[in-house]
Amino acid sequence: MISAYTSFQRIDRLPDALGKEVTLNGWVYDTTGKGKLHFIKLRDGSGIVQCVVFKPNVSEEVFDTARSLTQESSVQITGTVRAEERAPGGVEIDVTNITIWQLTSNYPITPKEHGDAFLMENRHLWLRSTRQHAIMRIRATVVKAIRDFFDANGFTLIDSPILTPAACEGTSTLFETEYFDLGKAYLSQSGQLYAEASAMAHGRVYTFGPTFRAEKSKTRRHLTEFWMVEPEMAFFTLEDTMDLAEDLVEYIVQSVVRHRYQELSTLGRDIAKLEKIQRPFHRLSYSEAVEWLNKNNIKLNKKQPDGTEIQIDFPWGEDFGAPQEEALMQQFDKPCIVHRYPAEVKAFYMKRDPHSPKLALAMDMLAPEGGGEIIGGSQREDDFDALKARILEHHLPLEAFEWYLDLRRYGSVPHSGFGLGLERTVKWISGAEHIRETIPYPRMIYRIQP
Amino acid sequence: MISAYTSFQRIDRLPDALGKEVTLNGWVYDTTGKGKLHFIKLRDGSGIVQCVVFKPNVSEEVFDTARSLTQESSVQITGTVRAEERAPGGVEIDVTNITIWQLTSNYPITPKEHGDAFLMENRHLWLRSTRQHAIMRIRATVVKAIRDFFDANGFTLIDSPILTPAACEGTSTLFETEYFDLGKAYLSQSGQLYAEASAMAHGRVYTFGPTFRAEKSKTRRHLTEFWMVEPEMAFFTLEDTMDLAEDLVEYIVQSVVRHRYQELSTLGRDIAKLEKIQRPFHRLSYSEAVEWLNKNNIKLNKKQPDGTEIQIDFPWGEDFGAPQEEALMQQFDKPCIVHRYPAEVKAFYMKRDPHSPKLALAMDMLAPEGGGEIIGGSQREDDFDALKARILEHHLPLEAFEWYLDLRRYGSVPHSGFGLGLERTVKWISGAEHIRETIPYPRMIYRIQP
Numbered sequence: 001m002i003s004a005y006t007s008f009q010r011i012d013r014l015p016d017a018l019g020k021e022v023t024l025n026g027w028v029y030d031t032t033g034k035g036k037l038h039f040i041k042l043r044d045g046s047g048i049v050q051c052v053v054f055k056p057n058v059s060e061e062v063f064d065t066a067r068s069l070t071q072e073s074s075v076q077i078t079g080t081v082r083a084e085e086r087a088p089g090g091v092e093i094d095v096t097n098i099t100i101w102q103l104t105s106n107y108p109i110t111p112k113e114h115g116d117a118f119l120m121e122n123r124h125l126w127l128r129s130t131r132q133h134a135i136m137r138i139r140a141t142v143v144k145a146i147r148d149f150f151d152a153n154g155f156t157l158i159d160s161p162i163l164t165p166a167a168c169e170g171t172s173t174l175f176e177t178e179y180f181d182l183g184k185a186y187l188s189q190s191g192q193l194y195a196e197a198s199a200m201a202h203g204r205v206y207t208f209g210p211t212f213r214a215e216k217s218k219t220r221r222h223l224t225e226f227w228m229v230e231p232e233m234a235f236f237t238l239e240d241t242m243d244l245a246e247d248l249v250e251y252i253v254q255s256v257v258r259h260r261y262q263e264l265s266t267l268g269r270d271i272a273k274l275e276k277i278q279r280p281f282h283r284l285s286y287s288e289a290v291e292w293l294n295k296n297n298i299k300l301n302k303k304q305p306d307g308t309e310i311q312i313d314f315p316w317g318e319d320f321g322a323p324q325e326e327a328l329m330q331q332f333d334k335p336c337i338v339h340r341y342p343a344e345v346k347a348f349y350m351k352r353d354p355h356s357p358k359l360a361l362a363m364d365m366l367a368p369e370g371g372g373e374i375i376g377g378s379q380r381e382d383d384f385d386a387l388k389a390r391i392l393e394h395h396l397p398l399e400a401f402e403w404y405l406d407l408r409r410y411g412s413v414p415h416s417g418f419g420l421g422l423e424r425t426v427k428w429i430s431g432a433e434h435i436r437e438t439i440p441y442p443r444m445i446y447r448i449q450p
Numbered sequence: 451m452i453s454a455y456t457s458f459q460r461i462d463r464l465p466d467a468l469g470k471e472v473t474l475n476g477w478v479y480d481t482t483g484k485g486k487l488h489f490i491k492l493r494d495g496s497g498i499v500q501c502v503v504f505k506p507n508v509s510e511e512v513f514d515t516a517r518s519l520t521q522e523s524s525v526q527i528t529g530t531v532r533a534e535e536r537a538p539g540g541v542e543i544d545v546t547n548i549t550i551w552q553l554t555s556n557y558p559i560t561p562k563e564h565g566d567a568f569l570m571e572n573r574h575l576w577l578r579s580t581r582q583h584a585i586m587r588i589r590a591t592v593v594k595a596i597r598d599f600f601d602a603n604g605f606t607l608i609d610s611p612i613l614t615p616a617a618c619e620g621t622s623t624l625f626e627t628e629y630f631d632l633g634k635a636y637l638s639q640s641g642q643l644y645a646e647a648s649a650m651a652h653g654r655v656y657t658f659g660p661t662f663r664a665e666k667s668k669t670r671r672h673l674t675e676f677w678m679v680e681p682e683m684a685f686f687t688l689e690d691t692m693d694l695a696e697d698l699v700e701y702i703v704q705s706v707v708r709h710r711y712q713e714l715s716t717l718g719r720d721i722a723k724l725e726k727i728q729r730p731f732h733r734l735s736y737s738e739a740v741e742w743l744n745k746n747n748i749k750l751n752k753k754q755p756d757g758t759e760i761q762i763d764f765p766w767g768e769d770f771g772a773p774q775e776e777a778l779m780q781q782f783d784k785p786c787i788v789h790r791y792p793a794e795v796k797a798f799y800m801k802r803d804p805h806s807p808k809l810a811l812a813m814d815m816l817a818p819e820g821g822g823e824i825i826g827g828s829q830r831e832d833d834f835d836a837l838k839a840r841i842l843e844h845h846l847p848l849e850a851f852e853w854y855l856d857l858r859r860y861g862s863v864p865h866s867g868f869g870l871g872l873e874r875t876v877k878w879i880s881g882a883e884h885i886r887e888t889i890p891y892p893r894m895i896y897r898i899q900p
Binding site for chain 1: 455456458460462475476477478494495496522523524551552554557558572574575577578582583586587589590593594597601604606607608609610611612613614615625626627628629630631632635637644647648649650651652653654659660662664666674675677683684685686690693694853854856857859860861862863864889890891893895896898899900
């Protein structure tokens, strides 16, 4: 049984209190007035409601208080809830009393346009704006959908460590820290290896936490600290895994449409496009994708030894970049999984395709509407000798991977998994222009504040 | 709609398949045999089932395969599900076929006793043992209960950053890393300040992620990396917050009792004691607690200048240590909240008690059965001048806290919050002896592997 905790009402619950007197606590989002009427738009985090101060109904003091209110002043407002069809929540407040917690002066973020740097510097205040509020609620709903999906499908949450002794894929993009007398520790780029070990104990697991890449990328799609969910499944083939990835993404998008319709509308998102994100999605092998690119004359810009660029047919074996992915996705209004990439361009732990050893049993999911890559995954190499050879080929320190090799020594099984980037997914679904809007306190190469 | 993904069955679903032929994938937990009968205990992460190989029912090859199986060999077993009252899940498998994925030799963790260091070194394998499996599932259930509780009570999840520019409470116990050209970044010890900023945007928020303390503590209660959930509520008083904390802890414990009864039994936990964790809990002011200690003759060991120790009455103003907390909790079978501590021993951001300015509006929740402190929280200082003075008194760098002071410049409101340590909570509920068993890959002063 959950207590009420407080004596005041939340704005999102007002429709249940029609005709009743309520007390609200919140911040002034906007005010206007004319003659005997003064309107206060009050926000409390759960919603926004219009509070109407009608001079004949209140003391002179209360009316003066109403007129003195400034943007982001904090107040307690008492009044009666009445139906008002034109209002967003269907109600407004007929005010009887106002008490000021704090009268705010010179709130830095005004309705006028502000520069990016200024807004980022004031992220702790910018979060109060309607648009950022909507994106954060969508983010929370995406997280909940992900966790509910896995919890309901027999997965056990296994938190992987952030402080790790060695790198999953090279050390060039790692943050490092001194770890007592044990030398250096590195901030995890991926929980995958730990998820694999845990899948041998729990069958199906997922890790979901922050991951770190000290990359000097300045794109609209890169953060140095971002959240990633990584399911890992014993006895799953690549095909099973693609099915799972499609189900997950459909479930996430439809959860947001169902629970965050209002926020999507606030953002001006085309919701009809999201409603279409239903299985089956599109699937293309890498080779089919290359064929499509060349048939559609999507060229690759190739730098020549003299520094000039020429345009060439896309060569089989090259990894796709953003231009190829974008061209490919122009034709689709649903996500597309590209699978079976050249092993050369993929990570050492991926299993080779038994039908074609030049291919890795890898898959990426690309989102439509410029959403880009939101998922990367694979079936994992489960053969001890093959994995060991691959570690040596990649010049990785064998000793650091002995525990990982143990999974192929003791009861090795076919298994697969993938990683879904939370912020890229929120960016796509919310239609945010820049990934910095999809995480409460973004960290980028030039940003560690506030 | 969620797909089936795989063609094999999970052990926890076998009761739905009575009389049917199923295929299972898993690992051999144990085998015994006698004459024409061979028994295989198979685990697949979802459960354990006994598979019975009866010689007349199978080919000679299959019977020989059954007899060859070793601990942690990975296998695929086909057979018919039949009711067996004495079995844990109420079913067993009448085997018709066995295929080996990998025959394991020399699995390092045998049923005999192993030393702590050895088990920690092999944590990636140790997780497969029944006891560790049970604790990890309890942990996952605690996490789910926490998130469900807040999501259902109007809280918005706001992930606070791990990489932070400054320390919340001093820098002596911080991990640090180079952050591009921006100097040093520190791994977060608490998301509280960010939660406070976010509560001004969303009303009620919670952060839930890993936190870090580079403490050289070697106790059974300390990790360098641990998970903490931190709710923060605008317009909540200390009293509201104590109510919330009690509700949360009751909800967590009863969720585990409901969903993890079997795992608690596996661990030999006294479940009746957990069933009693129902509101109202006990509450004592710090002053009442001191009075109780002295009335019950619980002395404080005080070091003298010459190095010897004497026992003295517990002096008002001193912080409680583990001995005082343990003595206090001997009398209770439910958690106890101790509130209104001397401001001197508490953090700079806590609001003073208006009735007694020597007291901070702080509260700690102590768990019974030696569970210790699982929650620490407070009402926050919401007055700009008081907070600024406190920052200066504590010799903290004012500039680093300007953004935090903004919350008291622009629409300051009463607000409160607390932090609940995930691993300490799991330790108490599961009855684990050491906190290292409550997190998949523990990090301690002498442990960063695997």
